[in-house]
Amino acid sequence: MGVRMREKAEIMDADEIRRALSRMAHEIVEHNPDTTRLAFVGVHRRGVPLARRLAEQVGRIEGHPAPPVGALDITLYRDDLTAVGPLPVVRRTDIEFDVTGRLLVLVDDVLYTGRTVRAALDAIMDLGRPARVQLAVLVDRGHRELPIRADFVGKVVPTARREHVEVRLAETDGQERVVILERVEPDDEPTRRP
Amino acid sequence: MWPKHLLALEELEAGDIRQILDTADAMRQVFERPVKKFPTLRGRVVVNLFYEPSTRTRTSFELAAKALSADVVNVAVAQSSVVKGESLVDTARTFESLGADYVVIRHASAGVPHLLARTIRARVVNAGDGAHEHPTQGLLDLYTIRRRKGRVEGLNVLILGDVLHSRVARSDIWGLRKLGASVGVAGPATLLPVGLEALGVRRFHRLDEALEWADVVNVLRIQRERMQRGYLPSLREYRLRWGLTEQRLRRLREGVLIMHPGPANVGVEIDEAVLTDARSAVSEQVTNGVAVRMAVLYLMAGREREDGEAP
Amino acid sequence: MLIRGGRVIDPASGTDGELDVLVEDGRIRRLAALIREGADQVVDARGAWVLPGAIDIHVHLREPGQEHKERIETGTRAAAAGGITAVACMPNTTPAIDSAPMVSHVQQVARQRGAVRVYVIGALTKGRQGHELAEMGEMAEAGAVAFSDDGDTVMDAALMRSALLYASQLGRPVVAHCLDASLARGGVMREGPVATRLGLPGIPAEAETVIVARDVALARATGARLHLAHLSTAESVRIVAQARAEGVPVTAEVTPHHLFLTDEALSGYDPAAKVNPPLGSEEDRQALRRALAEGVIDAVASDHAPHAPEEKAAELDQAPFGAVGLETMLALVLGHLVREGVLTPMQAVAAVSLRPAQVLGLPGGRLAEGEVADITLFDPGAAWVVEPDRLHSMGRNTPFAGWRLVGRPVATMVGGRLVMRDGQLLGE
Numbered sequence: 001m002g003v004r005m006r007e008k009a010e011i012m013d014a015d016e017i018r019r020a021l022s023r024m025a026h027e028i029v030e031h032n033p034d035t036t037r038l039a040f041v042g043v044h045r046r047g048v049p050l051a052r053r054l055a056e057q058v059g060r061i062e063g064h065p066a067p068p069v070g071a072l073d074i075t076l077y078r079d080d081l082t083a084v085g086p087l088p089v090v091r092r093t094d095i096e097f098d099v100t101g102r103l104l105v106l107v108d109d110v111l112y113t114g115r116t117v118r119a120a121l122d123a124i125m126d127l128g129r130p131a132r133v134q135l136a137v138l139v140d141r142g143h144r145e146l147p148i149r150a151d152f153v154g155k156v157v158p159t160a161r162r163e164h165v166e167v168r169l170a171e172t173d174g175q176e177r178v179v180i181l182e183r184v185e186p187d188d189e190p191t192r193r194p
Numbered sequence: 195m196w197p198k199h200l201l202a203l204e205e206l207e208a209g210d211i212r213q214i215l216d217t218a219d220a221m222r223q224v225f226e227r228p229v230k231k232f233p234t235l236r237g238r239v240v241v242n243l244f245y246e247p248s249t250r251t252r253t254s255f256e257l258a259a260k261a262l263s264a265d266v267v268n269v270a271v272a273q274s275s276v277v278k279g280e281s282l283v284d285t286a287r288t289f290e291s292l293g294a295d296y297v298v299i300r301h302a303s304a305g306v307p308h309l310l311a312r313t314i315r316a317r318v319v320n321a322g323d324g325a326h327e328h329p330t331q332g333l334l335d336l337y338t339i340r341r342r343k344g345r346v347e348g349l350n351v352l353i354l355g356d357v358l359h360s361r362v363a364r365s366d367i368w369g370l371r372k373l374g375a376s377v378g379v380a381g382p383a384t385l386l387p388v389g390l391e392a393l394g395v396r397r398f399h400r401l402d403e404a405l406e407w408a409d410v411v412n413v414l415r416i417q418r419e420r421m422q423r424g425y426l427p428s429l430r431e432y433r434l435r436w437g438l439t440e441q442r443l444r445r446l447r448e449g450v451l452i453m454h455p456g457p458a459n460v461g462v463e464i465d466e467a468v469l470t471d472a473r474s475a476v477s478e479q480v481t482n483g484v485a486v487r488m489a490v491l492y493l494m495a496g497r498e499r500e501d502g503e504a505p
Numbered sequence: 506m507l508i509r510g511g512r513v514i515d516p517a518s519g520t521d522g523e524l525d526v527l528v529e530d531g532r533i534r535r536l537a538a539l540i541r542e543g544a545d546q547v548v549d550a551r552g553a554w555v556l557p558g559a560i561d562i563h564v565h566l567r568e569p570g571q572e573h574k575e576r577i578e579t580g581t582r583a584a585a586a587g588g589i590t591a592v593a594c595m596p597n598t599t600p601a602i603d604s605a606p607m608v609s610h611v612q613q614v615a616r617q618r619g620a621v622r623v624y625v626i627g628a629l630t631k632g633r634q635g636h637e638l639a640e641m642g643e644m645a646e647a648g649a650v651a652f653s654d655d656g657d658t659v660m661d662a663a664l665m666r667s668a669l670l671y672a673s674q675l676g677r678p679v680v681a682h683c684l685d686a687s688l689a690r691g692g693v694m695r696e697g698p699v700a701t702r703l704g705l706p707g708i709p710a711e712a713e714t715v716i717v718a719r720d721v722a723l724a725r726a727t728g729a730r731l732h733l734a735h736l737s738t739a740e741s742v743r744i745v746a747q748a749r750a751e752g753v754p755v756t757a758e759v760t761p762h763h764l765f766l767t768d769e770a771l772s773g774y775d776p777a778a779k780v781n782p783p784l785g786s787e788e789d790r791q792a793l794r795r796a797l798a799e800g801v802i803d804a805v806a807s808d809h810a811p812h813a814p815e816e817k818a819a820e821l822d823q824a825p826f827g828a829v830g831l832e833t834m835l836a837l838v839l840g841h842l843v844r845e846g847v848l849t850p851m852q853a854v855a856a857v858s859l860r861p862a863q864v865l866g867l868p869g870g871r872l873a874e875g876e877v878a879d880i881t882l883f884d885p886g887a888a889w890v891v892e893p894d895r896l897h898s899m900g901r902n903t904p905f906a907g908w909r910l911v912g913r914p915v916a917t918m919v920g921g922r923l924v925m926r927d928g929q930l931l932g933e
Contacts, residue, residue, distance in 0.1 A: 073220060075220075076220075076232040076233070076234040076262075076492070077232065077233055077234070078234075081234065081495055081496060087492065087493055087495065087496035089213070089216065089217070090216075090217045090220040090221070090489075090492070091220060092219060092220050092223060093220070093223060122233065125229075126227060126228070126229035126231070126232075127227055127228065127229070128228060204702070281815070281818075281819070282819070282820060283818065301820065303820035303821060303822045303823060304703055304704040304705050304774070304821065304822065305703070305705070305774030305820065305821040305822075306820050308773065308774045309774065309818075309820065309821075323704070324704050324705070324822070325704035325705070325706070326703055326704025326705070327704065361704055364701075364702075364704055387700075387701040387707075388696055388697055388698060388700075388701055388707070389697055389698025389699070389700075389701040389702070390701065392698045393698075393701075393702070
């Protein structure tokens with residue numbers, strides 16, 4: 001892609017991420033007393049490590065093994081396939097447990113238009129019939145285009161459409177922070193490199 | 195950029211081929227789910243235009259398209275107006291006007307998919323053109339090898355039999371070479387084409403020597419009519435000198451992978467015991483075929499058709 | 506009419522220089538520098554070559570019976586547009602030209618509607634079936650200049666030998682299309698690495714060379730005048746060179762497409778490149794060029810083989826063999842072969858005028874006072890692009906579609922009358 005982005009602000013550092021996830025784990029337990037039926041499904045890519053962390057925390061809080069965690073690739077359920085250009089890479093969906101009857105927590109890093117979550121719900125429904133699906137996201141940046149809301153949110157951050165929220169995690173990016181990036185317009189550049 | 199049509203493995207880059215195989219891995223999971231479908235190609239229309247009879251390949255494309263929720267129209271040439279003398283191009287254009295997004299074409303004449311790609315706007319998938327190529331078969335062979343052996347690069351792959359008339363052999367040669375395998379061929383001199391060395395392929399004149407070298411053996415079908423046209427004295431002699439018999443199976447190394455594009459002439463180029471041996475991947479090839487075809491249809495979907503675009 | 510200021514190239518006399526040509530009553534009246542005599546019409550030939558009218562001795566006019574591909578009228582118009590003043594047409598029409606009335610019929614149509622001269626080549630065997638000799642005597646009386654079963658080979662060696670003996674007694678050459686039917690069976694292009702890559706059935710080079718060897722041996726034994734059509738392999742060239750060294754009266758021709766293209770031209774499955782004999786390897790192409798330059802091959806002939814566009818737009822193995830060539834031959838031979846240093850201008854002019862005339866025993870091919878005024882003007886510097894839709898032939902199947910050529914005929918004169926000037930055909 002030819003679009004250049006630059007960092008505008010850091011909205012969460014490592015500690016803030018840790019505390020947010022801890023709080024979310026407690027909220028999840030509070031809203032799902034029967035934690036033995038809980039299961040987490042992370043949406044590729046960064047939803048997966050977040051789902052694992054939440055599951056581990058829930059296990060520690062309740063004093064039993066962590067609930068199962070699955071990884072979901074929603075590429076084949078997206079509604080925007082007619083875009084020009086090569087298609088996104090399709091990854092494996094690894095959900096070792098049966099979703100039917102489960103209290104599922106769908107986990108993603110950023111909630112934006114809601115279309116990814118819509119696709120994830122369709123994918124889950126093709127795998128079985130969960131008793132309940134709740135949504136946990138680290139950042140809600142607004143601008144919903146579908147009637148989707150998160151049940152558990154790390155931080156709500158109002159953003160402009162031309163901005164981009166990026167969650168960086170140790171497992172995927174080697175760092176722990178959440179940043180806002182913005183597109184660089186040509187006349188923003190102070191000097192032109194030769 | 196992904197090419198608009200899948201006409202030949204000769205025209206794909208190694209990176210494209212790997213992307214197809216990786217995507218096939220994800221696609222393969224559809225069989226393990228209660229709902230054996232993804233909604234990805236919902237509303238797209240795939241026309242199977244088969245001028246040569248083929249239940250196996252056609253069904254495979256049909257299952258692949260349906261697994262992605264596309265609609266499928268099967269055209270068996272004997273039944274359509276083609277018999278009345280409508281030209282190939284007219285037929286394809288008719289389907290295009292009826293909304294076909296993909297035309298999957300199998301034809302006895304090499305170059306027909308190229309002709310279609312030049313004249314219609316739908317995406318063309320070559321399901322076998324004469325002796326030229328059968329790209330999705332080549333891809334599923336690569337995928338099968340990769341799944342069973344963990345890689346393609348550096349393997350010695352032997353193609354055994356009537357290479358002269360085989361589109362599968364040609365697609366395999368291109369795919370294997372691009373992914374870094376060593377390719378050898380073995381068979382009667384009358385059935386090995388000229389110029390294979392230019393493609394980086396090694397010729398073996400004795401089957402036993404070839405079998406010792408090979409990590410993978412792909413056994414090609416021998417057709418009866420080759421006898422009538424002066425290529426072979428008899429099928430009996432073919433089996434004796436070039437058949438993958440039970441006897442030869444016993445001398446094969448443990449790790450050798452055996453494949454056959456099907457349908458097999460049991461007792462001629464290959465024995466029953468070989469087909470059912472643990473080293474044979476023949477039954478997986480069929481499942482892999484659907485996954486690979488799903489990957490191809492998916493990856494070809496993304497490019498928007500621009501009106502008037504020259505493919 | 507006065508053709509002024511051109512570079513006159515006449516191989517018969519060895520003339521190559523700036524001369525004016527005065528034409529009167531259909532003949533060349535004077536050839537000299539700076540003719541001051543007045544004339545009704547003056548053609549400014551400055552910058553152009555003035556050569557004896559080009560003669561294409563291998564053309565398919567398709568009439569009678571295949572008028573959906575070409576007619577005598579349209580084929581000769583294509584010739585005129587290509588700077589060609591005379592063509593020899595092949596008898597593989599429907600029905601074949603295998604009798605005196607058929608010969609007369611073609612000559613009559615050509616007289617009435619042809620834009621250039623037409624010489625008729627009669628069939629060697631009845632119906633071109635290769636079983637019985639055709640009535641060559643009657644056809645010769647009616648004006649046939651040579652005999653050929655072109656398109657097919659007489660596979661029965663005994664019959665070919667008879668045909669050579671019979672024709673030679675009539676003083677007519679036999680034009681042989683050399684392709685062993687059993688070796689060529691089912692093939693659509695030259696057997697080789699390209700055919701293997703494309704998955705197309707191949708015709709091995711030996712399909713031509715075994716018959717060339719056979720026919721040369723028969724010519725040697727019978728003393729007949731044998732002319733080998735459209736040679737396409739290095740091995741055929743070797744056989745011919747050897748035969749000529751031994752004094753066997755064999756001549757040979759080559760097509761422009763075999764001089765410029767190889768089997769790679771079929772890489773896109775383009776049916777325009779599907780020709781018979783098929784395009785060969787690079788080695789063959791170079792050998793054919795050398796042979797032409799050394800005189801082992803006498804002449805260039807187009808083998809103009811038009812087909813209706815729908816016929817050629819089919820699957821490659823269903824499409825008929827053949828390429829049109831009347832309108833590109835001179836540009837390729839006089840323009841590009843000379844520019845590439847393969848032929849001198851004198852050699853190139855000879856290859857398309859004097860030598861074809863000599864091979865078939867035809868009048869023409871020379872510029873001399875008293876000769877019939879069949880003259881071609883050629884501008885060696887004119888650049889143009891080959892556009893199939895703008896060809897005058899009904900066939901559009903040129904393998905040179907889209908090529909940028911340098912060199913173009915700018916005037917065609919038959920019997921003292923201009924039939925083409927600056928790309929425009931002039932009416933009767």
